[in-house]
Amino acid sequence: xxxxxxxxxxxxxxxxxxxxxxxxxxxxxxxxxxxxxxxxxxxxxxxxxxxxxxxxxxxxxxxxxxxxxxxxxxxxxxxxxxxxxxxxxxxxxxxxxxxxxxxxxxxxxxxxxxxxxxxxxxxxxxxxxxxxxxxxxxxxxxxxxxxxxxxxxxxxxxxxxxxxxxxxxxxxxxxxxxxxxxxxxxxxxxxxxxxxxxxxxxxxxxxxxxxxxxxxxxxxxxxxxxxxxxxxxxxxxxx
Amino acid sequence: xxxxxxxxxxxxxxxxxxxxxxxxxxxxxxxxxxxxxxxxxxxxxxxxxxxxxxxxxxxxxxxxxxxxxxxxxxxxxxxxxxxxxxxxxxxxxxxxxxxxxxxxxxxxxxxxxxxxxxxxxxxxxxxxxxxxxxxxxxxxxxxxxxxxxxxxxxxxxxxxxxxxxxxxxxxxxxxxxxxxxxxxxxxxxxxxxxxxxxxxxxxxxxxxxxxxxxxxxxxxxxxxxxxxxxxxxxxxxxxxxxxxxxxxxxxxxxxxxxxxxxxxxxxxxxxxxx
Numbered sequence: 001x002x003x004x005x006x007x008x009x010x011x012x013x014x015x016x017x018x019x020x021x022x023x024x025x026x027x028x029x030x031x032x033x034x035x036x037x038x039x040x041x042x043x044x045x046x047x048x049x050x051x052x053x054x055x056x057x058x059x060x061x062x063x064x065x066x067x068x069x070x071x072x073x074x075x076x077x078x079x080x081x082x083x084x085x086x087x088x089x090x091x092x093x094x095x096x097x098x099x100x101x102x103x104x105x106x107x108x109x110x111x112x113x114x115x116x117x118x119x120x121x122x123x124x125x126x127x128x129x130x131x132x133x134x135x136x137x138x139x140x141x142x143x144x145x146x147x148x149x150x151x152x153x154x155x156x157x158x159x160x161x162x163x164x165x166x167x168x169x170x171x172x173x174x175x176x177x178x179x180x181x182x183x184x185x186x187x188x189x190x191x192x193x194x195x196x197x198x199x200x201x202x203x204x205x206x207x208x209x210x211x212x213x214x215x216x217x218x219x220x221x222x223x224x225x226x227x228x229x230x231x232x233x234x235x236x237x238x239x
Numbered sequence: 240x241x242x243x244x245x246x247x248x249x250x251x252x253x254x255x256x257x258x259x260x261x262x263x264x265x266x267x268x269x270x271x272x273x274x275x276x277x278x279x280x281x282x283x284x285x286x287x288x289x290x291x292x293x294x295x296x297x298x299x300x301x302x303x304x305x306x307x308x309x310x311x312x313x314x315x316x317x318x319x320x321x322x323x324x325x326x327x328x329x330x331x332x333x334x335x336x337x338x339x340x341x342x343x344x345x346x347x348x349x350x351x352x353x354x355x356x357x358x359x360x361x362x363x364x365x366x367x368x369x370x371x372x373x374x375x376x377x378x379x380x381x382x383x384x385x386x387x388x389x390x391x392x393x394x395x396x397x398x399x400x401x402x403x404x405x406x407x408x409x410x411x412x413x414x415x416x417x418x419x420x421x422x423x424x425x426x427x428x429x430x431x432x433x434x435x436x437x438x439x440x441x442x443x444x445x446x447x448x449x450x451x452x453x454x455x456x457x458x459x460x461x462x463x464x465x466x467x468x469x470x471x472x473x474x475x476x477x478x479x480x481x482x483x484x485x486x487x488x489x490x491x492x493x494x495x496x497x498x499x500x501x502x503x504x505x506x507x508x509x510x511x512x513x
Binding site: 086087088093095097098179180181182184185194196197198199200201 | 266271276279280300301302303315316317416417418419421422440441444445471473
């Protein structure tokens with residue numbers, strides 16, 4: 001208990017001191033995770049919407065694959081990325097192993113199915129009525145589809161938050177493809193592993209606190225954006 | 240419209256954030272070193288490498304894994320140079336043409352640590368084989384790295400020399416680095432085969448104490464080997480040779496010699512470059 005309390009105390013002091021190394025690690029963590037998340041969102045939302053709205057052959061199979069990949073074990077993702085990027089691997093000559101780019105690729109692979117799958121589910125949950133109403137009101141086909149996606153925004157936002165939670169807490173895959181290199185690829189999770197390994201438990205807790213705070217702040221931003229878009233809608237009140 | 244505006248701002252923000260700082264360091268000035276967890280966990284590299292960078296202008300990316308994995312990375316050409324401790328495996332690495340210019344850098348020693356109660360009664364034993372036999376006979380908990388690292392291979396070679404095949408409830412293979420294995424051993428009140436640097440660096444946090452040390456068999460040599468540039472043209476051979484020369488130079492060796500004296504009252508490594 002003493003260690004935990006001391007860790008929390010140390011964590012607050014660390015945050016307060018804004019030590020350059022900690023700042024750099026924190027910034028890199030954000031940079032890698034947000035980039036991966038951003039790319040996954042860019043591809044995942046249209047892909048999810050497409051899967052939900054369009055009839056294409058093999059759609060069920062594809063959707064089921066996406067749902068399965070939502071549970072892809074991070075270390076397996078890491079191993080695959082490693083094998084592709086290793087200098088003998090198919091993408092070896094790009095020399096990407098042990099760089100932030102490799103970590104972004106691994107996290108992207110983990111985030112993409114989550115964003116795609118949850119977007120597809122959220123869009124599918126929208127009723128035909130939304131489309132019909134929009135068309136009745138004179139919307140073109142594209143506009144009508146747009147309004148369905150808008151209506152599904154809450155579910156899509158949930159997908160983004162879930163994916164973010166997954167990538168920022170990721171350790172196995174980024175350790176494998178990033179190498180936990182000081183000042184280059186060391187992120188909060190991998191430095192927690194390192195600090196634990198050298199018996200520096202309170203420091204590890206401190207870094208964990210920063211990670212938690214980061215997750216909280218990013219989620220807060222997403223929630224605020226989401227609330228803005230639902231300004232005029234009230235929550236359901238049963239009583 | 241509010242939403243769209245804030246979304247666009249967010250996207251722009253992320254784009255700026257993403258593009259900044261993601262550039263890679265100049266590859267010619269960068270050396271990728273795969274090494275064992277012990278050199279990183281002991282803090283030695285934190286002292287050694289900044290000096291090297293200041294002297295030569297090369298920066299070093301350190302990837303700390305077990306010796307087995309470090310050698311494997313060298314064989315695949317994923318790193319430029321390896322600093323490891325497993326002489327047989329190192330010689331094989333060189334003989335098979337993966338590595339060139341192997342140099343001795345330093346040594347320290349392994350020891351067996353264990354709980355104060357000492358269920359196998361090995362404290363003070365100076366023959367490590369006898370000690371291992373007693374641990375096996377009394378089936379006292381023994382926590383092994385189990386990760387094909389240099390330390391693990393060394394431990395296995397001693398088991399082999401004693402004619403014992405370690406197995407059973409009492410023998411726990413954790414498959415993790417030295418620091419982690421130490422932590423598990425501490426929790427389980429078991430015996431641990433450990434390198435001195437990791438032990439000294441962590442012992443204030445844990446309860447296990449020295450049991451067996453000083454046997455000739457326990458010496459732990461570290462060697463540095465360049466990955467063969469004829470095999471992998473992308474390795475930074477020039478940088479690596481600068482590193483090997485520097486680390487075996489008087490200055491590099493002097494830093495190794497005094498490292499740890501202030502903090503632990505004794506050096507963690509003994510330099511032995513020729």
